[in-house]
Amino acid sequence: MALLDNLKWRYATKAYDSTKKVDQTDINKIIEAARLAPTSSGLQQFRVIDISDQELKEKIVPIAMDQHNIAQCSHLLVFVAWDKYTEERIDNIYNYITDQRGLPRGRFNSYTNKLKALYLKQTPEENFAHTARQAYIGLGIALAQAAELKVDSTPMEGFDNDALDELLDLRSKGLRSVVLMAIGYRDTANDWLASMKKVRVPKENFDIECK
Ligand SMILES: Cc1cc2nc3c(=O)[nH]c(=O)nc-3n(C[C@H](O)[C@H](O)[C@H](O)COP(=O)(O)O)c2cc1C
Incomplete structure (x- = not known):
């Protein structure tokens, strides 16, 4: 709690x-x-x-x-x-991850290629x-x-x-x-806010149950 x-x-x-x-x-x-x-x-x-x-x-x-x-x-x-995303930024972090985990560089190439295809075509x-x-x-x-x-x-x-x-x-x-x-x-x-009540929408309006 x-x-x-x-x-x-x-x-x-x-x-x-x-x-x-x-x-x-x-x-x-x-x-x-x-x-x-x-x-x-x-x-x-x-x-x-x-x-x-x-x-x-x-x-x-x-x-x-x-x-x-x-x-x-x-x-x-x-x-x-x-x-923005660049090929270098994506490669740098994944090279770091593989090095830290003792894995060969390129181990996640199929995944990073998908990221590059997705992000590098965006503005x-x-x-x-x-x-x-x-x-x-x-x-x-x-x-x-x-x-x-x-x-x-x-x-x-x-x-x-x-x-x-x-x-x-x-x-x-x-x-x-x-x-x-x-x-x-x-x-x-x-x-002015220090003594004021914290206000949030009631739980029943927040926790939306799908049936
Ligand atoms: C992304 C974000 C931006 C906010 N920007 C400001 C701000 O520029 N100035 C400010 O006094 N409060 C700012 N707030 C505070 C919110 O108004 C406040 O979190 C909200 O009213 C809920 O109140 P509480 O955080 O006091 O519980 C910001 C809160 C968030 C999450």
Whole structure:
């Protein structure tokens, strides 16, 4: 029950106590949870950038709809994903997988050829729509891990992706920003949401039974 209790405890924190920093050990566990996330075909199409530099966090506030909790939080994780699929990216990860498992390279060629046939004919935008979805799986697991550590967090889509890509020089690395996760400790006195009830649709409307 601990996970469910912690998921009930967490909320999208609107104000952080900027005097409280999250221990790097906990940040590393949150990032590790994202690294362990499942991804489509195991391609691990996303990465996480850990920002704790105050100046850089402050630069992100105006391109994130003036969400000041970005400046207040202890760390800001930026989930970024491959801008597109390439033959090299697919081969690199599968070579790594076979090497790690002590298998001959090419062991999964029939599978990777199917992936290449599927993805390489798509537009980069279609590719990115798929790689970005993998980043959201990582975000979900990272949010759960933060809750398990009783560390507060905020998932955030409210930002100008192009401006952030430019600020962090992501495009030159073949990456694009997807979603943010602010991490820190809540400032209960100044957070309008801290004392409010968590609201979700009733279970009977959520769990749809097919008969
Ligand atoms: C993908 C995603 C993007 C979100 N973007 C923002 C955001 O930019 N700013 C914000 O304050 N909350 C953001 N939220 C938080 C949601 O509004 C919040 O999770 C939802 O209302 C449920 O409330 P709870 O997380 O407090 O339980 C986002 C949540 C998700 C999952």
